[in-house]
Amino acid sequence: MxxxxxxxxxxxxxxxxxxxxxxxxxxxxxxxxxxxxxxxxxxxxxxxxxxxxxxxxxxxxxxxxxxxxxxxxxxxxxxxxxxxxxxxxxxxxxxxxxxxxxxxxxxxxxxxxxxxxxxxxxxxxxxxxxxxxxxxxxxKDLDMAFIVDVTGSMTTMPGEPAAVRANAISFLNNFDISNDRVALMHFAYGTIVDVPYKADSSRGFDRPGMTQAINHFSFKGSTNSSEAFWNARTQMDQLVNPSSLRVIVFFSDGAPNSFASQFANKVAACNNMVGTVVSGDGQSGTPTGFYRDDQISQSVGWPCSVGNVSNNFIKQLPAFYNAHNPNDQTFPIVTNSPRVVTNAVTYTNINRASRNLLEAMAENARANKIYVFTLGLGLELTQPAGPDNELGQDVLKCMANTSDAPARCYNAQEPVGVYCHAATPADLKPCYSQLASAILRIAK
Structure with missing residues (x-):
C-alpha cells in the first residue's frame, strides 16, 4: 500500500x-x-x-x-x-x-x-x-498642367514677384523629368503657353525651359482665369495615351474679373472679334476692353480697343464662351446659375460671368476624372469683394472640390483636390510643398 x-x-x-x-x-x-x-x-x-x-x-x-x-x-x-x-x-x-x-x-x-x-x-x-x-x-505616371497668375496685383507685397518665381520653380522639382508630363502657362488678360507638352506626346518635360520661362515672367494686367484653364484643358485633351493620373494646378491671388469670347461689335471692322473684356475695379467698376486673349497684357489695337466698352462698341455679351469656336455651347455666359448673368455689358454681368466660367470649366475637368489643385496668395482672397461680396478663396475651393467648399459646387462623386492659402509670399513654400505631397500621394 x-x-x-x-x-x-x-x-x-x-x-x-x-x-x-x-x-x-x-x-x-x-x-x-x-x-x-x-x-x-x-x-x-x-x-x-x-x-x-x-x-x-x-x-x-x-x-x-x-x-x-x-x-x-x-x-x-x-x-x-x-x-x-x-x-x-x-x-x-x-x-x-x-x-x-x-x-x-x-x-x-x-x-x-x-x-x-x-x-x-x-x-x-x-x-x-x-x-x-x-x-x-x-x-504612376502623371500628366500635369501648371497655371501661374502674373496679374498686376502680384506686385503689391514686397518681394512678391521673386517669391512667385522661386517657389514655382521649386515646385516643378518635385516631379519626374523623365516620366511625368508637365505643361506650363501663365496668364493675366490672356494666356501664354510657355512650355507645352511634347509634340509627340512622349513622356518627360522640359524643366530647364520652364525655369527659364518662369524667371522671365512679368506681372501686369487683369485676371482672365478661365482662358488659362481652357488652355490647360486643351493641352491635356490633345495628349495621346493620357496618363492614369491627370492634374491641373492653378495658382492665383484673386477671383477672376475678365473673360474672353467673340463679341458682336458696333464697329464693323471689329465685329465678331475675339478679345478679353474686364469688369473693372471696385464694387461697381466700368467695363473695359478689348485685350488679346493670347497675350498677358496687350490691347487688340484701335479701333477695337477703347476704354469704356459698355458705352462704345460691344453690343451685348455672347450666350456662351466661344473664344476658340464660335459654335461652342459648352460653357454658358448668359445663365441663371450659379450667378445670374444677362447679356447687358455691365460690371456685374462681366464679373459674375468670369467666376461662373472658371467654376464650370473646373467642374467639367473633374467630371472627366482630372484632379484640380489650387493655391491662393494674399489676404484679399479672404475679404468680401465683387458684386455679390463673395470670398475669392471660395472660387478656388470650388475649383478644387474641397469638402469645405460652398454647397453650390462640392461634389463627393468627383475627384477631391487641395486648396492651400498662402497669406504672404513666405507661405508659398509650405503651400507648394503641401500640393506636391498630395499629388505624389495619389500618384502611388
Missing part, C-alpha cells in the same frame, strides 16, 4: 515537471513572440516609409541613373532614421532598394530584415529570431 502511494507521488511529480516545462515554453514563446511582433511592426513602418521616401526622391535628377541614386539614398536615410540602432536588442538591415522604370511608371521595392536574440526560447535550442518585411511603391 505504501509502495503504491510512493509510485503515485512520483507520477504526479513528473506531471508537474512536464507541466512546468510546457508552461515555461508557452511563456517563453509568448514573450519572445511579443518582442518579435514589436520588431516586425517597427520594421514594417521603417520599410514602408523608406519606399515612400524613395517615391518622392525618384523625381529628382535628369536621368534614370540619377533618379535611382536619389531614391536609394532617400530610402536608406529614412530607414536609418526610423529604425533605431539596437531596437529591443535587434540588428536590422535594409537591402539596396530595387528601382525599375517601365512605360511611365516607377516600381520601388524595399526589403529589410532584423535579427533579435531570444530569451526563454534558448532553453529549447533557439538563439535567434529572424524577422523580415517587404514594401513596394508604384509611382
Amino acid at each position: 505504501n509502495l503504491s502511494r510512493k509510485r503515485q507521488q512520483g507520477s504526479i511529480s513528473m506531471l508537474v515537471v512536464i507541466s512546468l516545462i510546457a508552461v515555461i515554453a508557452v511563456l517563453g514563446l509568448a514573450i519572445d513572440s511579443g518582442f518579435g511582433y514589436m520588431i516586425r511592426t517597427r520594421l514594417d513602418a521603417a520599410a514602408d516609409g523608406a519606399a515612400l521616401a524613395a517615391g518622392h526622391a525618384v523625381t529628382r535628377g535628369n536621368t534614370p541613373a540619377e533618379q535611382t541614386t536619389n531614391a536609394q539614398q532617400a530610402a536608406a536615410a529614412f530607414f536609418t532614421a526610423n529604425y533605431p540602432t539596437n531596437f529591443l536588442g535587434s540588428t536590422a538591415t535594409m537591402n539596396t532598394p530595387s528601382i525599375v522604370f517601365n512605360a511611365g511608371t516607377v516600381t520601388i521595392d524595399v526589403q529589410a530584415q532584423a535579427q533579435v536574440p531570444v530569451s526563454f526560447m534558448q532553453l529549447f535550442g533557439f538563439r535567434i529570431l529572424n524577422v523580415s518585411t517587404h514594401s513596394q511603391t508604384i509611382r
Whole structure:
C-alpha cells in the first residue's frame, strides 16, 4: 500500500515537471513572440516609409541613373532614421532598394530584415529570431498642367514677384523629368503657353525651359482665369495615351474679373472679334476692353480697343464662351446659375460671368476624372469683394472640390483636390510643398 502511494507521488511529480516545462515554453514563446511582433511592426513602418521616401526622391535628377541614386539614398536615410540602432536588442538591415522604370511608371521595392536574440526560447535550442518585411511603391505616371497668375496685383507685397518665381520653380522639382508630363502657362488678360507638352506626346518635360520661362515672367494686367484653364484643358485633351493620373494646378491671388469670347461689335471692322473684356475695379467698376486673349497684357489695337466698352462698341455679351469656336455651347455666359448673368455689358454681368466660367470649366475637368489643385496668395482672397461680396478663396475651393467648399459646387462623386492659402509670399513654400505631397500621394 505504501509502495503504491510512493509510485503515485512520483507520477504526479513528473506531471508537474512536464507541466512546468510546457508552461515555461508557452511563456517563453509568448514573450519572445511579443518582442518579435514589436520588431516586425517597427520594421514594417521603417520599410514602408523608406519606399515612400524613395517615391518622392525618384523625381529628382535628369536621368534614370540619377533618379535611382536619389531614391536609394532617400530610402536608406529614412530607414536609418526610423529604425533605431539596437531596437529591443535587434540588428536590422535594409537591402539596396530595387528601382525599375517601365512605360511611365516607377516600381520601388524595399526589403529589410532584423535579427533579435531570444530569451526563454534558448532553453529549447533557439538563439535567434529572424524577422523580415517587404514594401513596394508604384509611382504612376502623371500628366500635369501648371497655371501661374502674373496679374498686376502680384506686385503689391514686397518681394512678391521673386517669391512667385522661386517657389514655382521649386515646385516643378518635385516631379519626374523623365516620366511625368508637365505643361506650363501663365496668364493675366490672356494666356501664354510657355512650355507645352511634347509634340509627340512622349513622356518627360522640359524643366530647364520652364525655369527659364518662369524667371522671365512679368506681372501686369487683369485676371482672365478661365482662358488659362481652357488652355490647360486643351493641352491635356490633345495628349495621346493620357496618363492614369491627370492634374491641373492653378495658382492665383484673386477671383477672376475678365473673360474672353467673340463679341458682336458696333464697329464693323471689329465685329465678331475675339478679345478679353474686364469688369473693372471696385464694387461697381466700368467695363473695359478689348485685350488679346493670347497675350498677358496687350490691347487688340484701335479701333477695337477703347476704354469704356459698355458705352462704345460691344453690343451685348455672347450666350456662351466661344473664344476658340464660335459654335461652342459648352460653357454658358448668359445663365441663371450659379450667378445670374444677362447679356447687358455691365460690371456685374462681366464679373459674375468670369467666376461662373472658371467654376464650370473646373467642374467639367473633374467630371472627366482630372484632379484640380489650387493655391491662393494674399489676404484679399479672404475679404468680401465683387458684386455679390463673395470670398475669392471660395472660387478656388470650388475649383478644387474641397469638402469645405460652398454647397453650390462640392461634389463627393468627383475627384477631391487641395486648396492651400498662402497669406504672404513666405507661405508659398509650405503651400507648394503641401500640393506636391498630395499629388505624389495619389500618384502611388
